Amino acid sequence: MDTNDELRDFLRARRARLKPEEAGLTPADKLLDQSRSRRVPGLRREEIAQLAGVSVDYYARLEQGRARHVSEPILVAIADVLRLNTTERAYFFALATQHARPAAHAGPSTVPRLRPAIHRMLEEFNSPALVLGRGLQILAMNRLARSFLFDMDTVPARDRNLAKWIFLAPEARRRYVDWESNAADMAAVLRAEAGASPDDRLVSDLVGELAVKSHEFRRMWAEHHVSACLNGVMRIRHPDVGVIEVEYEALQVHGDQDQKLILYAAPEDSPSAEALSLLASWTARPSLPDHGLPRLPGLPATSTPAEHHDV
Structure with a gap:
């Protein structure tokens, strides 16, 4: 998976699902927005940057996967603006900091074993x-x-x-x-x-x-x-x-x-x-008879339980 592409697409998808009023844009912001044609669904990059307290250029570089050494407070601020849940936050943080962490499971897969x-x-x-x-x-x-x-x-x-x-x-x-x-x-x-x-x-x-x-x-x-x-x-x-x-x-x-x-x-x-x-x-039975199985009330009778289908 290309981490940069994934981070870009994830952030675009998340800001596209948010309406301006859901993100806390003020009535003044909304009036200003009416004077311009909103070409994208949800929030613009500029609006995310404004609400998160970062520059538009910085957020653009982050969304494009070009930002390095992003601080945790900035990631938290952006996650808050995008209203990410716990799982989405972990996913976002992992993508945004991937370059700073060693690769996991990069080698040949081992056969997992259960105790x-x-x-x-x-x-x-x-x-x-x-x-x-x-x-x-x-x-x-x-x-x-x-x-x-x-x-x-x-x-x-x-x-x-x-x-x-x-x-x-x-x-x-x-x-x-x-x-x-x-x-x-x-x-x-x-x-x-x-x-x-x-x-x-x-x-x-x-x-x-x-x-x-x-x-x-x-x-x-x-x-x-x-x-x-x-x-x-x-x-x-x-x-x-x-x-x-x-x-x-x-x-x-x-x-x-x-x-x-x-x-x-x-x-x-x-x-x-x-x-x-x-x-x-x-x-629980070692084998099932070919007929005479008990049935729940109202269920149609069949001669045997249905066989499993190969996939």
Whole structure:
């Protein structure tokens, strides 16, 4: 990733989303603006510089990636003007100071490994759970997660990646009720990782592959959204138990900053909790019969649970 281009495009996108009144421009500023033709959406460079207390030339050099040794107070002032959230601030600071920090993950990728205890713990959870590495690599899934989303063992090791599955697998579009929103979240997470480590070959190769193979990814990537997606709500359309609404939480794995444990849970005594419980009872069995499976009330009968689709 070209850091200068990314910083420029990110700042342009962020100032384009702000209306002058949202940034605190005074009525006098707005009257002055009416005398000129506003050719760009949102705020101009001059307005950002004025509100942040820096010269227009200095801000222009920063946006173009030509500023060096930018002080933290100036970055904070610009972030405040642009109303960046916590994740966006970290991304902005990383891009603006990238030249002063050593490259991370620039060399050949090593195969990430999970501690055996984490594998054992995954299977003890009575809800879907998985572990993601950098670049949204899927490092492990428990049995219920394999049924809830997809079975990673049916996918070649190089393709065991949550972003790849969401953008490139037809099955993902059937599973995610809100596919557009969930896919945009994945693009935003990848952008945050790419900004933190622009020399990371694994992440840059993944972004390149998705950009070539998915026009939706190209569109979402161009929006320059940045997010950590540490928690939220999602809906999965399971072929055997219907729509399941769950909350998810991303927890840092102690001892490895690149690994996150993702836990999914449905509200207690909800239809989704009942559906997950039924799904768990099936996945706990060593094998499933070809007929006679219990069904939730109101769901159409089928002879067997739907097979997993390769991606």
